[in-house]
Amino acid sequence: MSATLDANSFRAAKILVVGGAGFVGANLVATLLTHQPSRITVVDNLLSSDMANVPAHDLVRFELGSIADDRVLAKLPTDIDFAFHLACFHGNQSSIADPFADHDNNTITSLKLFHWLSERARPKKVVYAAAGCAVAAKTWDEPAATSEDAPITLFHDSPYSISKLIGELYGNYFFRRGGLPFVRARFQNVYGPREILGAGRWRGTPHTVWRNVTPTFIWKSLAREALPLDNAGQASRDFIYVEDLVEGLLRCALDGEPGEAYNLASGVETSIRDLAEAINRLTGNDTPVDLRPARDWDNSGRRYGDPSKSQARLGFSAKTPLEEGLRRTIEWTRAHRDLIARCMAQHEVFMRVPAKD
Numbered sequence: 115m116s117a118t119l120d121a122n123s124f125r126a127a128k129i130l131v132v133g134g135a136g137f138v139g140a141n142l143v144a145t146l147l148t149h150q151p152s153r154i155t156v157v158d159n160l161l162s163s164d165m166a167n168v169p170a171h172d173l174v175r176f177e178l179g180s181i182a183d184d185r186v187l188a189k190l191p192t193d194i195d196f197a198f199h200l201a202c203f204h205g206n207q208s209s210i211a212d213p214f215a216d217h218d219n220n221t222i223t224s225l226k227l228f229h230w231l232s233e234r235a236r237p238k239k240v241v242y243a244a245a246g247c248a249v250a251a252k253t254w255d256e257p258a259a260t261s262e263d264a265p266i267t268l269f270h271d272s273p274y275s276i277s278k279l280i281g282e283l284y285g286n287y288f289f290r291r292g293g294l295p296f297v298r299a300r301f302q303n304v305y306g307p308r309e310i311l312g313a314g315r316w317r318g319t320p321h322t323v324w325r326n327v328t329p330t331f332i333w334k335s336l337a338r339e340a341l342p343l344d345n346a347g348q349a350s351r352d353f354i355y356v357e358d359l360v361e362g363l364l365r366c367a368l369d370g371e372p373g374e375a376y377n378l379a380s381g382v383e384t385s386i387r388d389l390a391e392a393i394n395r396l397t398g399n400d401t402p403v404d405l406r407p408a409r410d411w412d413n414s415g416r417r418y419g420d421p422s423k424s425q426a427r428l429g430f431s432a433k434t435p436l437e438e439g440l441r442r443t444i445e446w447t448r449a450h451r452d453l454i455a456r457c458m459a460q461h462e463v464f465m466r467v468p469a470k471d
């Protein structure tokens with residue numbers, strides 16, 4: 115077992131975080147700053163994020179624009195020790211509404227970035243935010259924990275899911291062909307502070323505002339609204355607190371074997387109904403949940419990830435129990451109510467149009 119992560123692990127390191135204004139990226143940058151790096155370059159086009167997530171710090175240099183834009187690439191420093199690729203066109207529903215925007219921000223981005231890193235920068239490690247949902251088996255039966263070498267279907271429910279896999283394939287290609295030290299971190303369902311509902315531009319569906327299940331439920335629960343449970347909340351997910359996930363990303367950067375994938379998972383299956391009830395308990399919301407039919411595109415069923423390889427090879431474990439992580443996320447939401455309300459309000463006019471999904 116490796117355990118090289120300590121306070122000096124990233125001291126004086128030069129780091130590139132693509133998609134660093136986003137939810138996970140902002141948490142990663144905040145943690146990296148505690149390691150005294152020499153420089154963090156954040157590239158983000160603010161498609162699904164807000165400048166409030168970019169710290170005004172001497173060591174952080176922010177480049178506004180797409181990583182697929184040659185003019186942005188030309189401005190980046192080439193002496194990079196670690197690169198993290200977190201940029202994406204956020205979410206399954208947005209990608210179904212606009213597959214071409216998904217391609218522009220989720221597929222060509224990976225190709226351009228990995229090509230540029232191979233040719234120009236040659237970092238010690240490149241860590242890619244892969245998605246556990248793109249590899250998980252679809253089942254409503256008792257699921258087995260998804261391992262890194264689980265078989266992957268060629269039939270996907272969304273362009274987002276396809277493009278997350280394409281990122282893995284391009285990274286592996288540059289690893290095999292040019293020796294790019296490429297590591298895939300496969301995320302389960304991440305939740306925590308700095309996920310801002312409504313952050314960024316309108317992306318074609320109400321999921322621009324209602325990004326992910328946890329922040330949506332917390333916001334509605336704090337407003338004493340009924341939490342909407344698609345398919346009666348029978349689906350399940352593996353919820354991982356963002357602080358734990360960020361530690362996993364750092365461990366991937368330090369000890370991840372190039373060419374390998376590592377699950378960043380809690381290994382715990384939680385039904386959406388249980389998540390809703392936990393949140394309502396913590397906020398004191400006694401409005402009954404709203405049981406709804408299944409969404410037509412969503413065959414995702416029950417699933418969770420197997421963290422045993424990451425545990426054995428990287429010394430990774432998700433330490434934060436769900437209730438504790440939710441409590442901290444609720445606290446953060448309460449403290450940032452105005453910021454979130456401002457980001458949500460940007461889309462008010464679009465939200466008045468009836469939803470198609």
Ligand SMILES: NC(=O)c1ccc[n+]([C@@H]2O[C@H](COP(=O)([O-])OP(=O)(O)OC[C@H]3O[C@@H](n4cnc5c(N)ncnc54)[C@H](O)[C@@H]3O)[C@@H](O)[C@H]2O)c1
Binds near residue numbers: 134179204
């Ligand atoms: N949050 C989760 O539960 C989860 C689960 C699995 C995988 N992931 C992956 O983790 C990564 C981070 O997710 P997140 O939840 O922080 O999403 P996010 O939307 O908050 O962050 C993505 C960031 O990428 C930026 N971006 C989009 N297109 C870009 C481009 N062309 N150039 C530069 N920046 C661009 C966005 O503006 C945003 O800041 C994504 O790649 C996502 O696919 C997340």
